[in-house]
Amino acid sequence: MRAVGLHPDVVVVTSRFWQTTCTLIRSGEEAFCLDSPVLPDELELLPAIAEQASFRVVGLLATHADWDHLLGRYAFPDAPLGIAESTALRLRNEPGDAQRKLRAFDESNYIERPGPLGLPGPQTLPVPGHCGLGERELELHPADGHTEDGMAVWIPWARVLACGDYLSPVEIPMISDGGSLSAYLATLDRLERLVGQAEHVVPGHGTPLDATRAAAILREDRAYLSALREQGADAPLPLARRTGEQRRIHGENVTAALH
Numbered sequence: 232m233r234a235v236g237l238h239p240d241v242v243v244v245t246s247r248f249w250q251t252t253c254t255l256i257r258s259g260e261e262a263f264c265l266d267s268p269v270l271p272d273e274l275e276l277l278p279a280i281a282e283q284a285s286f287r288v289v290g291l292l293a294t295h296a297d298w299d300h301l302l303g304r305y306a307f308p309d310a311p312l313g314i315a316e317s318t319a320l321r322l323r324n325e326p327g328d329a330q331r332k333l334r335a336f337d338e339s340n341y342i343e344r345p346g347p348l349g350l351p352g353p354q355t356l357p358v359p360g361h362c363g364l365g366e367r368e369l370e371l372h373p374a375d376g377h378t379e380d381g382m383a384v385w386i387p388w389a390r391v392l393a394c395g396d397y398l399s400p401v402e403i404p405m406i407s408d409g410g411s412l413s414a415y416l417a418t419l420d421r422l423e424r425l426v427g428q429a430e431h432v433v434p435g436h437g438t439p440l441d442a443t444r445a446a447a448i449l450r451e452d453r454a455y456l457s458a459l460r461e462q463g464a465d466a467p468l469p470l471a472r473r474t475g476e477q478r479r480i481h482g483e484n485v486t487a488a489l490h
């Protein structure tokens with residue numbers, strides 16, 4: 232697991248699994264933990280990393296309801312979870328789904344956890360809207376398309392955008408069950424303005440990016456999705472993301488894009 236400081240108030244931890252990112256955000260005496268690393272030893276280490284940086288984590292945030300972003304509670308069991316209304320709705324409509332998928336992942340990879348994942352009573356945040364942290368405010372922006380739910384978090388004083396599962400340097404755009412191609416493209420349009428103001432962009436999977444690289448990935452992703460809409464299976468994949476696994480995801484996108 233890698234930890235990098237993007238700003239005195241922003242530390243990003245990247246998991247060894249899927250390069251899933253977790254962003255620690257501080258203002259004054261309080262800090263939030265946005266999304267989560269995947270592996271148990273990483274989650275166990277996370278409180279020490281926060282403490283070492285003098286981040287006192289008082290709350291958890293999640294960009295969307297995919298299970299690999301919801302594990303913060305293993306690191307900070309007492310911190311309440313704040314999520315978009317769209318994410319709360321998804322958790323309500325799919326009760327136990329995140330826990331089931333986590334269990335299936337753990338079983339197939341021989342991973343043991345200290346206990347089952349608890350997600351008691353998350354707090355719903357206004358999206359679009361603001362969320363107070365210390366004396367400052369985070370900006371929350373809708374980010375659906377990858378899934379039916381989602382929010383991107385803009386940290387104005389650090390000029391960092393944590394966007395969830397968009398703008399990944401390692402993964403092509405993924406349209407999951409419930410996601411949609413047109414919503415994905417609309418989210419890219421929304422993110423483009425924020426990327427234009429950003430110093431750093433933290434994708435849900437992959438290393439943090441500078442704004443130039445993030446803008447280039449955004450253009451590639453838009454070109455890929457436009458081609459997917461026009462050409463279906465024949466759409467060319469972004470040049471640096473053409474591995475077997477990305478081709479498999481592309482195959483699933485072709486099916487998902489038809490809905």
Ligand SMILES: [Zn+2]
Pocket residue numbers: 297299300396435436
């Ligand atoms: Zn993800």
